[in-house]
Amino acid sequence: MTLELILIGKTDSKEVAALVEQYVRRVNFYCRFSVTTLPDVRNTRNMTAKQQRTAEGEAILRQLTEGDYVVLLDERGTEYRSVEFAQWLQKRLNSGLKRLVLVIGGPYGFSDEVYARADSLLSLSRMTFSHQIVRAIFAEQIYRAFTILRNEPYHHE
Numbered sequence: 001m002t003l004e005l006i007l008i009g010k011t012d013s014k015e016v017a018a019l020v021e022q023y024v025r026r027v028n029f030y031c032r033f034s035v036t037t038l039p040d041v042r043n044t045r046n047m048t049a050k051q052q053r054t055a056e057g058e059a060i061l062r063q064l065t066e067g068d069y070v071v072l073l074d075e076r077g078t079e080y081r082s083v084e085f086a087q088w089l090q091k092r093l094n095s096g097l098k099r100l101v102l103v104i105g106g107p108y109g110f111s112d113e114v115y116a117r118a119d120s121l122l123s124l125s126r127m128t129f130s131h132q133i134v135r136a137i138f139a140e141q142i143y144r145a146f147t148i149l150r151n152e153p154y155h156h157e
Contacts, residue, residue, distance in 0.1 A: 001031055002098065003101075003102065005104070006102070006104070008104070008131070027142055035139075050111075057113050060110075064117065068098075070118045071101065071102045071103065071118065072121050073105070074110065075123055076121060078120070086145035104134055124138060
């Protein structure tokens with residue numbers, strides 16, 4: 001199975017980008033994992049939040065193929081402890097999926113069309129994080145999940 005993380009917009013923090021890259025390299029030890037960064041929507045000052053979500057949604061939907069299992073990081077999604085997330089990931093790995101696509105949206109969330117295409121919603125926390133820092137946190141959790149599944153000493157419980 002291939003994992004793909006789709007992000008809206010580049011991060012302006014070299015430190016966040018470096019952390020994401022570090023975890024991408026680590027996860028690639030376990031399975032193919034890539035990050036696709038879609039460009040920020042231009043001229044957002046002249047757009048409503050809904051228009052921005054729609055424009056971002058169109059870009060996200062262009063990245064998806066028919067057989068993809070699509071998971072949106074969303075505040076209304078299911079919240080897991082790290083071990084539970086690892087078990088959730090293991091079920092996806094065992095299911096025969098070709099590609100698991102994880103999506104971190106822009107600052108206003110997702111369009112209705114993207115929600116309609118999603119197979120699952122996942123929440124990292126009931127707290128709100130910037131969509132910039134969520135990249136590093138989620139990439140780390142993916143790595144942590146694989147170490148849990150392999151009984152490696154990274155996760156302590």
